[in-house]
Amino acid sequence: MPKSNRSLAIDILAASQMIEEAQNRVFSLIGRMISSGTLPPSLLFTGPEGSGKELAAVGLAAKVNCIDPGGSADCSACAKVRRLEHPDVHLIYPVPYSDPDKSMPIVIESRRENFFNCGEFGNKARSIGIGSIRRIIETLSKQPYEGKRAVVILFEAHLATVEAQNAFLKLLEEPPPSAVLVLVTGFSDRLLPTILSRCQAIRFDPLPAGMVAGFLERFNSLERKEARRLALLAGGNVRRGMRLLDARFCEIRDDAVSLLGLVLDGKVKELVGESEAIAGRYTRDEVGELIEETTILLRDLMRVEDLSGEERKLIEKVFGAKRISAAAGRDIAADLRKIGRLGRALRRNVDIELTLSQLLLDLAGKWY
Numbered sequence: 001m002p003k004s005n006r007s008l009a010i011d012i013l014a015a016s017q018m019i020e021e022a023q024n025r026v027f028s029l030i031g032r033m034i035s036s037g038t039l040p041p042s043l044l045f046t047g048p049e050g051s052g053k054e055l056a057a058v059g060l061a062a063k064v065n066c067i068d069p070g071g072s073a074d075c076s077a078c079a080k081v082r083r084l085e086h087p088d089v090h091l092i093y094p095v096p097y098s099d100p101d102k103s104m105p106i107v108i109e110s111r112r113e114n115f116f117n118c119g120e121f122g123n124k125a126r127s128i129g130i131g132s133i134r135r136i137i138e139t140l141s142k143q144p145y146e147g148k149r150a151v152v153i154l155f156e157a158h159l160a161t162v163e164a165q166n167a168f169l170k171l172l173e174e175p176p177p178s179a180v181l182v183l184v185t186g187f188s189d190r191l192l193p194t195i196l197s198r199c200q201a202i203r204f205d206p207l208p209a210g211m212v213a214g215f216l217e218r219f220n221s222l223e224r225k226e227a228r229r230l231a232l233l234a235g236g237n238v239r240r241g242m243r244l245l246d247a248r249f250c251e252i253r254d255d256a257v258s259l260l261g262l263v264l265d266g267k268v269k270e271l272v273g274e275s276e277a278i279a280g281r282y283t284r285d286e287v288g289e290l291i292e293e294t295t296i297l298l299r300d301l302m303r304v305e306d307l308s309g310e311e312r313k314l315i316e317k318v319f320g321a322k323r324i325s326a327a328a329g330r331d332i333a334a335d336l337r338k339i340g341r342l343g344r345a346l347r348r349n350v351d352i353e354l355t356l357s358q359l360l361l362d363l364a365g366k367w368y
């Protein structure tokens with residue numbers, strides 16, 4: 001395969017091993033719980049995006065089903081988990097409402113190709129519906145097929161409908177004897193309090209830049225210097241590091257830079273034009289990414305004094321000294337709150353163009 005091929009399959013268990021080493025604080029605890037047989041039946045993996053929660057959940061599924069006495073990830077059980085086809089490891093992803101039975105295998109096949117794939121269904125709304133939960137409950141009522149323990153992983157668990165969450169709650173209340181239930185989400189505040197109180201929360205930290213660089217070097221065959229540059233841009237988010245290799249994502253990021261530049265320059269008329277253009281050519285998910293990128297850039301601007309020399313050079317290159325000093329006069333915390341509100345609104349069915357232009361005008365408002 002050519003060196004630049006980005007759809008290179010990632011060895012999921014090797015990747016999760018890297019995450020575990022970086023998230024040492026939580027994984028030494030989990031390791032002790034597994035070896036002493038005190039792993040709680042339900043866990044909540046939470047923490048910022050790109051901190052390795054999903055990989056770690058799959059890694060955990062391999063660990064509890066590993067049949068190698070030395071615990072190596074080379075046994076046949078681990079190989080099945082690695083290919084996302086272990087019969088006792090049940091992966092539940094949010095899918096479009098219309099046809100979950102058809103959609104779920106599409107997602108799993110796509111993640112097999114590359115665990116970091118996303119956006120299989122364009123901008124269709126996705127959810128974890130009650131049907132998926134009922135099916136799992138039925139499957140779990142039988143004994144594990146060949147593994148030691150059935151593992152259920154709910155990815156993006158915050159997208160489970162209230163109905164689905166209530167059904168899942170019954171499972172949490174009376175988990176089948178050997179099952180391990182793992183909920184993965186960066187937005188645990190959107191889960192029912194009754195669910196939260198029944199799961200042991202495992203909080204992930206943002207990953208160190210050095211680890212993200214090592215990850216990109218290993219799984220994307222990047223040169224060390226380029227991996228290091230992307231890792232600094234990614235800010236502890238390995239998913240974002242991978243996304244930065246994607247041309248479409250880089251366009252989104254460039255748009256975030258130019259929008260923020262217009263905000264900092266107070267160019268109101270241009271902002272209105274730009275937000276119309278963006279609403280026209282972006283999907284809802286992409287607008288979400290644009291908002292996320294804007295947030296990250298603003299955070300960098302806010303802490304520019306605290307950045308390392310290398311990071312500061314990058315941000316100076318992006319914005320220029322004049323805009324950086326303009327940013328120093330702003331209440332960036334207030335800006336971030338406004339953007340956060342838009343991010344939440346986007347997860348409902350708001351009109352993208354209207355909301356985005358309101359936000360940008362609001363941000364630029366201080367300047368005219």
Ligand SMILES: [Zn+2]
Binds near residue numbers: 065071073074075077
């Ligand atoms: Zn194994």
